[in-house]
Amino acid sequence: MAPAVSVTGLFKRFGTTRAVNGLDLTVETGEVHGFLGPNGAGKTTTIRILLGLLRADAGSVVLLGGDPWRDAVELHRRLAYVPGEVSLWPNLSGGEVIDLLGRLRGDLNRRRRDDLLERFELDPRKKARTYSKGNRQKVGLVAALASDAELLLLDEPTSGLDPLMEAVFQDCIREVKSQGRTVLLSSHILAEVEALCDRLSIIRMGRSVESGTLEEMRKITRTSITADLATSAESLADLPGVHGLTVQGSRVSFDVDSEHLDEAVRRLGELGVRSLVCHPPTLEELFLRHYGDELAREPELSRPAGALVDRGATR
Amino acid sequence: MTDLEGTGALVRLILRRDRIRIFIWVAGIVLLVALTATSVRSLFPTQAAIDQAAAATQHNAGAIAFNGPAQGLDTLGGQVAFQVGALGMVIVALMSLFMIGRLTRGDEEAGRLELIRSLPVGIHTPAFAAVLTVTGMDIVVGGLASLALVALGLPAAGSLVLGASYTAVGLVFTGLALVAAQVTESTRVVYGSTGALLGVAYIMRVVGDVGDGTLSWFTPIGLAQKARPYAGETWLPLLPLLAAAVTFVLAAVALARRRDHGRGLIAPRRGRAHATPSLGRPVGLALRLQRGTLIGWGIGIAVAGIAYGWIAPTIGSFVANNKALADVMASGGGATLIDSYFATSFRVMALVATGFAIQSALRLRSEEAATRAEPVLATPISRWRWATSHLSVAVAGSVALLAIAGLATGVTYAAAGGPWSSVPRLLGAAVVYAPAMWLMIGIALAVFGFAPRWADTAWGVLAACLVVGLLGPVLRLPDWVQLLSPFERVPQLPAAHLAVTPLLVMVALAAAFALAGLGGLRRRDFG
Numbered sequence: 028m029a030p031a032v033s034v035t036g037l038f039k040r041f042g043t044t045r046a047v048n049g050l051d052l053t054v055e056t057g058e059v060h061g062f063l064g065p066n067g068a069g070k071t072t073t074i075r076i077l078l079g080l081l082r083a084d085a086g087s088v089v090l091l092g093g094d095p096w097r098d099a100v101e102l103h104r105r106l107a108y109v110p111g112e113v114s115l116w117p118n119l120s121g122g123e124v125i126d127l128l129g130r131l132r133g134d135l136n137r138r139r140r141d142d143l144l145e146r147f148e149l150d151p152r153k154k155a156r157t158y159s160k161g162n163r164q165k166v167g168l169v170a171a172l173a174s175d176a177e178l179l180l181l182d183e184p185t186s187g188l189d190p191l192m193e194a195v196f197q198d199c200i201r202e203v204k205s206q207g208r209t210v211l212l213s214s215h216i217l218a219e220v221e222a223l224c225d226r227l228s229i230i231r232m233g234r235s236v237e238s239g240t241l242e243e244m245r246k247i248t249r250t251s252i253t254a255d256l257a258t259s260a261e262s263l264a265d266l267p268g269v270h271g272l273t274v275q276g277s278r279v280s281f282d283v284d285s286e287h288l289d290e291a292v293r294r295l296g297e298l299g300v301r302s303l304v305c306h307p308p309t310l311e312e313l314f315l316r317h318y319g320d321e322l323a324r325e326p327e328l329s330r331p332a333g334a335l336v337d338r339g340a341t342r
Numbered sequence: 343m344t345d346l347e348g349t350g351a352l353v354r355l356i357l358r359r360d361r362i363r364i365f366i367w368v369a370g371i372v373l374l375v376a377l378t379a380t381s382v383r384s385l386f387p388t389q390a391a392i393d394q395a396a397a398a399t400q401h402n403a404g405a406i407a408f409n410g411p412a413q414g415l416d417t418l419g420g421q422v423a424f425q426v427g428a429l430g431m432v433i434v435a436l437m438s439l440f441m442i443g444r445l446t447r448g449d450e451e452a453g454r455l456e457l458i459r460s461l462p463v464g465i466h467t468p469a470f471a472a473v474l475t476v477t478g479m480d481i482v483v484g485g486l487a488s489l490a491l492v493a494l495g496l497p498a499a500g501s502l503v504l505g506a507s508y509t510a511v512g513l514v515f516t517g518l519a520l521v522a523a524q525v526t527e528s529t530r531v532v533y534g535s536t537g538a539l540l541g542v543a544y545i546m547r548v549v550g551d552v553g554d555g556t557l558s559w560f561t562p563i564g565l566a567q568k569a570r571p572y573a574g575e576t577w578l579p580l581l582p583l584l585a586a587a588v589t590f591v592l593a594a595v596a597l598a599r600r601r602d603h604g605r606g607l608i609a610p611r612r613g614r615a616h617a618t619p620s621l622g623r624p625v626g627l628a629l630r631l632q633r634g635t636l637i638g639w640g641i642g643i644a645v646a647g648i649a650y651g652w653i654a655p656t657i658g659s660f661v662a663n664n665k666a667l668a669d670v671m672a673s674g675g676g677a678t679l680i681d682s683y684f685a686t687s688f689r690v691m692a693l694v695a696t697g698f699a700i701q702s703a704l705r706l707r708s709e710e711a712a713t714r715a716e717p718v719l720a721t722p723i724s725r726w727r728w729a730t731s732h733l734s735v736a737v738a739g740s741v742a743l744l745a746i747a748g749l750a751t752g753v754t755y756a757a758a759g760g761p762w763s764s765v766p767r768l769l770g771a772a773v774v775y776a777p778a779m780w781l782m783i784g785i786a787l788a789v790f791g792f793a794p795r796w797a798d799t800a801w802g803v804l805a806a807c808l809v810v811g812l813l814g815p816v817l818r819l820p821d822w823v824q825l826l827s828p829f830e831r832v833p834q835l836p837a838a839h840l841a842v843t844p845l846l847v848m849v850a851l852a853a854a855f856a857l858a859g860l861g862g863l864r865r866r867d868f869g
Contacts, residue, residue: 075868075869078716078719078720080716080719080868080869081868082867099724100722100723100724101722103719103721103723104722106720108716110713110716110717113717114714114716115714116631116714117451118613118631118634120612120613120614120615121613122614122616123614123616123621126616126617126621126622127617127621127622128718128721130621130622130623131623131624131718131722131723132722133721133722151615151616152612152613152615153612153613154610154612154613156451156527156528157610167717170717180720
C-alpha cells in the first residue's frame with residue numbers, strides 16, 4: 028500500500044530562518060509514527076505544510092495520495108488534526124466546538140463523541156473561556172477522535188493532560204491503530220512514543236536525523252552495562268567499542284556499541300561477574316545522545332545542519 | 343501601599359510595548375485639533391465672515407445637533423470649539439476606553455497578566471499602571487491641544503478650557519472602562535459596553551442641545567461643553583467630571599477585590615452540550631461569532647436614528663421661522679433644510695456603522711492570528727469558503743445596520759409629526775450607503791489577503807474617511823482629496839437625486855478588491 032505520508036527534500040523558510048531544511052519523512056499506512064525533535068526543530072511547520080496551511084518552498088509532499096496544498100479540501104475529508112495549543116472561541120462551549128468541527132468535516136460519530144466525553148471526563152457545557160489548558164486539549168482530542176478519519180495528524184496532542192488522561196489517550200490511539208488507521212504523532216513524551224509508535228523519525232534543525240523502528244535504532248547504538256566484578260576491571264578499557272568506562276572499586280559501568288557487545292560480555296565472564304545489569308538504551312537515552320551531545324558542542328562548532336547526519340553514519 | 347508595588351516598572355513596560363500606539367493616538371488628536379483651527383481661521387479671515395457664519399449656524403438645529411450648543415460663534419475660538427469640540431471629546435474617550443480595555447482585561451484574558459501577578463507586584467498594580475498611563479495620555483492630549491491652539495493665536499483661557507475638557511471627558515471614560523473590565527470576562531464586551539455608553543452620552547447631548555438643554559447637563563460631553571471655551575470660560579462643570587472619574591476608579595478598585603483573577607463579576611452562563619443545527623456550516627459559525635457585535639451595533643445605530651428622527655421636526659420649524667436661513671438653504675441647491683439634515687445624518691451614521699463593517703471583515707484576521715481558524719481549515723472547508731462566510735456577515739450586516747438607521751429615523755420622525763410617506767424615502771436614503779461600506783470591506787479584505795500583518799490599516803482608511811466626511815469642508819481639503827472617500831461619492835439622498843453610476847462603480851470596485859484579497863489569501867501561507 029502507498030504510504031500515507033511521503034515527504035522528500037522538503038524546504039521551508041520564513042524570512043532568513045530555515046524552518047525546514049531538506050526533511051524526509053515516510054509514514055506507512057496503518058502505522059503509528061512518532062515524530063520527535065527538540066523545540067524549534069520544524070515539527071509543527073512540517074505538520075502545517077501537510078495540512079496545506081503553509082506552502083512548501085521545495086521538495087515533494089504527498090499526503091494520502093494527493094498534494095496537500097492543491098487538494099486541501101478533498102484531503103481534509105479524510106484526516107483529523109489536533110494542534111499542540113488548542114485555541115477555542117471563548118464564548119462557545121466545548122460540546123459546540125466538537126459538534127461544529129465534526130460537522131464541518133462531515134463525519135461526526137455521535138455515539139463515539141459521547142463515549143469520548145465520558146472517557147476524557149470533559150464537561151461539554153462549559154464555555155471555552157473557562158477551560159484549563161488540559162481541558163482545551165481534550166476538546167481538540169475528542170473532536171479528532173470522534174471522527175472516522177483515516178489519518179490523524181497530532182501535534183503534541185497530550186501537552187497539559189494528567190497521567191490518567193494520558194492513559195485514556197493511549198488506549199484511544201491503540202483503538203485507532205487496530206482499525207487500520209494511520210497516526211502521525213509529534214510528541215515530547217518519550218514514554219508515550221515508546222508505548223504507541225511502530226516507527227519513529229527524529230528530526231533536528233529541519234532535517235531528518237534517524238528513522239526506523241525503535242529496535243532498529245537501538246541496534247545501531249549502545250547498550251549500558253553495570254557489573255560487580257571479582258577481579259580488576261582495568262583490561263576492559265582496551266576493548267573496542269567501549270565508552271564512558273567508570274570503575275568504583277569492584278563496581279564498573281560502561282556503554283558498549285552493539286556490534287562489540289558479544290566480546291564485552293565474554294570479557295566480563297573471564298573477569299568473574301558477581302552481578303550484572305544490562306539494558307538497551309531507552310528512547311530517552313537515544314534522544315539525549317542525539318541532541319545532548321550535539322547541542323553541547325554546537326556553539327564552538329556552529330556547523331551546518333547536515334553535519335549531524337554524517338556523524339550518525341560514521342559512528 | 344503593597345497593593346501598588348511595582349507600578350513604576352509596569353508603567354515603563356506599557357510605554358515600551360505601546361509607544362507607537364500611544365504616539366499615534368496623541369499626535370493624531372492634537373494634529374486634528376490644530377488643523378481644524380488653522381482651517382477655520384483661513385475659512386473666516388475677517389470678523390465679518392465670522393459674524394456671517396455665526397448668523398447662519400446660530401439657529402441651525404442640524405449643526406447644533408452634530409456639534410453642540412451655539413456659544414461664542416461670533417469669535418474665531420468659538421467656531422473652532424464648535425467644529426472640533428464634541429468630535430475631539432468623542433475621539434479622546436475612544437482612545438481612553440480602548441487603551442484601558444486593552445491594558446487591563448485584554449492582558450488578563452490573554453493570560454499575560456497572570457505572569458505579572460506571580461511577581462512581587464500588588465493586586466491593583468496592573469490596573470493602576472494602566473490608569474496612570476492613560477491619565478497621562480489624556481493630560482498630554484489636552485495640554486498639547488491647548489498649546490497648539492494658543493500657538494495658533496487663539497485666546498489662552500479658552501484654549502486651556504477646551505484642552506481641559508478633552509482631558510476631563512477622557513478621564514471619565516478611563517474610569518468607566520476600568521469598571522467594565524472588572525464586571526465582564528471579555529475584552530470585547532469592555533469595548534462594546536463602554537463604547538455604547540459613549541454613544542448614549544453623545545445622543546443625550548444631541549437631544550439636550552436641540553431641546554431645552556436640560557439633558558446636556560447629565561452627560562459628560564454636554565457637561566464639558568458647559569465650560570464654554572472662548573465664550574466666557576467657567577471651570578466649574580469640569581469638576582463633576584473629575585469627581586466622576588475618581589469615583590469610577592475607586593468603584594473599580596472595590597469591585598476588583600470581589601473577583602478572582604481571570605474572572606468577572608458576572609459568572610459566564612453554561613453553554614449547550616450540543617451545537618444547534620445552524621452551527622454546522624461556516625456561515626453559521628461566522629454568524630454566531632459576530633452575533634453579539636452585530637446586535638450591539640444595531641442597538642447603537644437604532645438609538646442614533648431615533649434621536650436624529652426625534653429632533654427632525656424641530657429643524658423644519660427653524661426654517662419656517664427663519665427667513666434668512668431659508669434663503670441661504672434655497673440658494674444652496676434647492677434642497678430643503680430638513681432634507682440636507684437627513685442626508686448629513688445618514689452620512690454620519692453610515693460612517694460610524696462602517697466601524698462594524700471593518701471590525702467584521704477583520705474578524706478573519708483575528709481568527710487567523712489567534713490560530714482559531716486553523717482547526718476549521720483542517721476540515722474540508724476551503725479558505726475561500728471560510729473567508730466568504732465572515733465576509734457575508736460583514737456585507738449583509740452593513741445593509742442591516744443601514745436599514746435600521748433609516749427605519750429608526752423615519753419611523754421616529756413620522757411619530758414626532760413628520761409624514762409617514764417619508765419612512766420609505768429615508769430608508770432608501772440610508773441604504774444607498776451600502777456600496778460605500780462594501781467598498782471599505784473590500785479594501786480591508788484586500789489588505790488581509792496580501793499583507794495580513796497590516797490588516798489594521800483598514801481602520802486608518804476609515805479614520806481618513808471620517809476626517810473628510812466630518813471636517814472636509816472645514817479643513818478646506820481640495821475636492822479631489824475629498825472625493826477619494828467613497829462616502830463623498832454617494833448621492834446625498836434625500837437632498838439630492840439618485841445617481842446610480844457612482845454606486846455601480848463602488849460595487850464593482852468592492853468586488854474587485856474582495857476578489858483580489860481572496861486570491862491573495864489562497865496563495866499565501868496561513869497563520
